[in-house]
Amino acid sequence: MTGLSRRTFVQSVATTVPLLGAACSSLDSAGAAAGGAALDRATLGAMAESVLPSELQPDGIDQTVAAFLAWLESYDPVAEADHGYGTGELAYLPADPAPAWAAQLAALDLEARKRTGRAFAELPADARRDLLERHLVREQGTGFPVPHEAGHVAIGLMAWFYATPAATDLCYRARIGKETCRDLGGVVEQPQPLGERA
């Protein structure tokens, strides 16, 4: 990993999972947990290797995929959305993206098998990426949508990852820790650089 302690990143992503777990337990009690289709872990993991930065290393990519799946599992379709200033409208979240995303992963894998006779997860990195790019050609825009509104699972995974505090720290190679509860004491100092290679 360049300019990043893999341990730091893994710890950072791992802190997200218990929070999601807590959210899960609350939703379960309300009977509102998403019950969407399961995403194929092997295909998703192979796709993650193609779309996430390699400096995460395999451990970090695995952690990211696990946290992404936990996030998706806790998605509550049509929950009331935040309504802020400037509008009197109430808005609701969209449908569970999991079925469409699961179908896209299945399509990736099926197309890989038809083209090469091998599963998507078994393709060399270049071939995986070429196939994936063909599937993403219709994705519009430049910036990431909010993850659950992503049209394709690859964009959803990337959007989810790049919204994490860990991704921001990785980009800036600094311990900013956005959206994490921190005391005020350290706020006056320039954020410390991330550690060197673990």
Place this chain on the structure above:
Amino acid sequence: MARTIETDLCIIGSGITAAMVAEHVAEHRDARILVLEAGDESVPLGERGLRRQRFLDYGENAWLHDHVDGMEVAGIQSRTMQVGGQAMHWGGVTPRYSPEDFRVRSLYGIGDDWPVSYQDLDPFYQEAEERLGVSGAQGPTDLDPRGQPYPLPPLPLSWNLEQLKTWGEKADIPFWSQPSAKASQPWRGRAACCRSDTCAPICPVGAKYSPDFTWNALRQTSQFSLIPRTLVRRLVPAEGSSQIAHAVAVNRDSPDDPVEIRARTFVVACGYLWSPYLLLLSAGGRYPGGIANSSGLVGKYITGHRNVVGYVKLPFKLFPGMNAQHSLVTKHFMRPGPLKRYLRHDLRIWESTYAREPRFRDEQGRLLLGDATMTDWRARTTDGVARLRGYYDVHPAKDSGIVLDASRRTPWGDPLPRLTLIDGDASRELRGYSEESIEGVFRRMARAGGGEVLRVRQDAFQDHPAGGCRMGDDPSTSVVDSWGRTHDHENLFVVGAPTCVSASCANGTLTFSALALRAASKIAEAFPERPAG
């Protein structure tokens, strides 16, 4: 048959101004206090960490059930109706208005003067800052006059804001830490700020003031009660008297059994929209135009402030996310001295990620996957971006406000309000000049400090609306006096935002709270002092 509740002081609404009145009166007077709230209880403090996380993860509403179905208003800016009101998910920003706001007609020939001065309000500003736990930095005294120091030390400037302060002051504009009702150290049972970056909509630790802190404390006392899910639909005057005899409410859990509340004093604390709405809805008998409406001005002169937002590319790097909702502020343009053409505005600076967000496709349309995404993001974050925003005041036309719209009804059959904001002639003529001038300030700052204005925009709405029951000394041109007492009904007060004559060019909540506390000092006079000890 109606269920009857008797009390001494009935406060309608449970937002921040209601909390100020209740707390002040409860501390000083021996009176039974009843608060009625149409909405539900708000999310308890212990659950806010989880609600915040779901807001971050999914964009869910952090405040479950914070609205009442069917209470929909064309033109309204927020649907929030819950215990604590909009101050449950406010940003916690608490500037004072400036002395000029109260004398704009005398000084600049625009709008109307208030019947109170900044000096009159100063002790109540101070009291509000104490009750809300405001952390603030004293600005230059000529720009930021105040009688006493802030109760809490300022929120420290982040490293980012320190860089931005140096940058902004190259344009000879002084900036300082935005005063905020976020505790910089533990304060009256509240935790210190943990810079969660989610002050609005939800503070996970209770460092930001919200009215539930006041309500929870008052609920420990025998003289106080708060009833949620109870919507007041009418104020009813006494026979042969101008006094308000009782309020009629509907409990949402038993809508067929009306509730009648009898009190010595009634306080309407429902914000700029629902306060005049209730007075208009109470029309009938001797008051065909509505309660407290002999002037015909209930629901009129509602206004806010518009904004101009600029994003400026900086000649140095920032690390966005250090305390993202905290900002710098200046009152340099709120106290401009003599003017050839009227323009007063505030100015704030935040760190920003504008045009610095990660992306999956570049300008040439190439997909950015794997390492390319991060490489592209890093290349675009070698310099920083500042977000600048100036609020400028809007002086309204008389008919700027609400009317009852009989074509749209609440679930209980009452007409809903329709809100239409209309600029007064002077403000309409000044709008283009105001927005161009503020944009000019952004460009001046970019020239002085280095940088480039990337984008300028204006929001379509007016922020922090106020008015609708404006205060004044003349009953023919105002609804309430300077203490919030209605001219027409001795035992009926309106407090907070609706009583404002104008909405200044800065966030209004502290001023609404100070006005409510000034009203509370008068409301309290009707009740005996608390026994010593």
